[in-house]
Amino acid sequence: MRIAIAGVSGLVGSALARAAQAAGHDVVGLSKESGTDVLQPTGLADALTGAEALVDVVQSPSLDEDGATAFFTAAAANLGTAAHEAGVRRTVVLSxxxxxxxxxxxxxxxxxxxxxxxxxxxxxxxxVAHAPGPHVVRSAQFHDIARQAIGWGRDGDRTTVPDLVTQPVAVDAMVEVLLAVATGEIEGDLVEVAGPQQENLALLSAAYAERAGDPVQVDGAPVGELVRDGVLLPGEDGHLVGPSFDQWLDATVTVPARRP
Ligand SMILES: NC(=O)c1ccc[n+]([C@@H]2O[C@H](COP(=O)([O-])OP(=O)(O)OC[C@H]3O[C@@H](n4cnc5c(N)ncnc54)[C@H](OP(=O)(O)O)[C@@H]3O)[C@@H](O)[C@H]2O)c1
Structure with a gap:
């Protein structure tokens, strides 16, 4: 089937495009880089012509609440309206x-x-308000958050990383679930996907730093009650997909060579 991916040039979008093409689907990619701005409604429906499903994996340039809310809601409304116009039957948004x-x-x-x-x-x-056949896929944090988090609170050779209770997932495994929701292979308006094991983010960052040969000392920072109680963890029906963080680390981060 023909699947449109909004945000196709990004981390998730490019992995999803590879998975969709490997499964024999026809991918239509939307990104500013390829000439389509989801904040500009004009021409969006043309870009979606012939697509049966649309997957929205765009990222906001601003991560603060007001900026990100303005971006995500405008993009979702424009994409949803254009998808109706283009005859798209199923829409999936990654949350x-x-x-x-x-x-x-x-x-x-x-x-x-x-x-x-x-x-x-x-x-x-x-x-859900604007798109045809809306489906929400809620993912856990990605394994790479261990690396990103080192930079958030870094001050020289020390960093502070929240003690997030999370069940991180590999992007390449997560997009298989996203694809299965887009094709209708996985049913349900709301689907959760996470990795195989519950972890503590500060410990993952320390493991990442050690593996990457980064001398940074990682200090855990307290989190709120909701996070301690597992608000970021999947429910019983969540799809749990490997590899685990350790397996991912082994496969993706090379141990730096020791100096003689
Ligand atoms: N990181 C996590 O742990 C995690 C967990 C769950 C869900 N997610 C979600 O995954 C989604 C994708 O994240 P990502 O890491 O793949 O982001 P990313 O690598 O930054 O990619 C973002 C994509 O959005 C496109 N984009 C941004 N503004 C656009 C615009 N105005 N018009 C058209 N395309 C636009 C970018 O294309 P251009 O550069 O060409 O504009 C790019 O293709 C996010 O919504 C995030 O919330 C992330």
Whole structure:
């Protein structure tokens, strides 16, 4: 089938395009790089012509709550309206496990990015309100968050990483679930996907730094009650897909050669 991917040049979009093409699907890619701006409604429906499914994996240039909410909701509304016009039957938006509970909570969850998580929930609602055949896939954090988190609170050779309770997933495994929702192979309006094991982000960052030969000392930072209680963890029906963080680390990060 023909699948349109909004955000095709990104980390998730490019992995999804590879998976879709490997499975014999025809991919139509949308990104600013390839000449389509999802914030500009004109011409969007033409770009979606012939697609049966649309997968929205765009990322906001701003990660703060107001900027990300404005971006995600406008993009979802434009894509949804254009998808109706183009005759798309099924739309899938990629979100994050726990965003609904974080958005509903009156206390800070302590993810370090609560505002962004609330923006992702607003994106889900905009997709459901505007798009044909809407489906939400909520993913756990990706394994690579261990590397990214080292940079968030870095000050020289020390860094602070939140003690996030998460069940991280490999992007290449996650996109197989995203694809199966897009094709209808996996049913359900709301699907969760995570990795095989519960982990602590600060420990993952320390393991990543050690493997990469980075001398940084990683200190764990306290998180809010919601996160401690597992708001970022999948529910019983979540799809759990490997590899584990350790297997991913072995496969992706080369141990630097020791000096003689
Ligand atoms: N990282 C995680 O742990 C995690 C977990 C769950 C869900 N997610 C979600 O995964 C999604 C994708 O993340 P990612 O890491 O793949 O992002 P990314 O690598 O930054 O890619 C973002 C994509 O969005 C496109 N884009 C941005 N603005 C656009 C615009 N105005 N018009 C058209 N395309 C636009 C970019 O294309 P151009 O550069 O050409 O503009 C690029 O293809 C995000 O929504 C994120 O919330 C992430």
């Amino acid at each position: 994050i496990i726990g965003v609904d509970k974080i958005a509903a909570s009156e206390t800070e969850a302590g993810t370090g990015f609560d505002g962004y998580y609330r923006a992702k929930y607003a994106q889900e609602l905009a997709c």
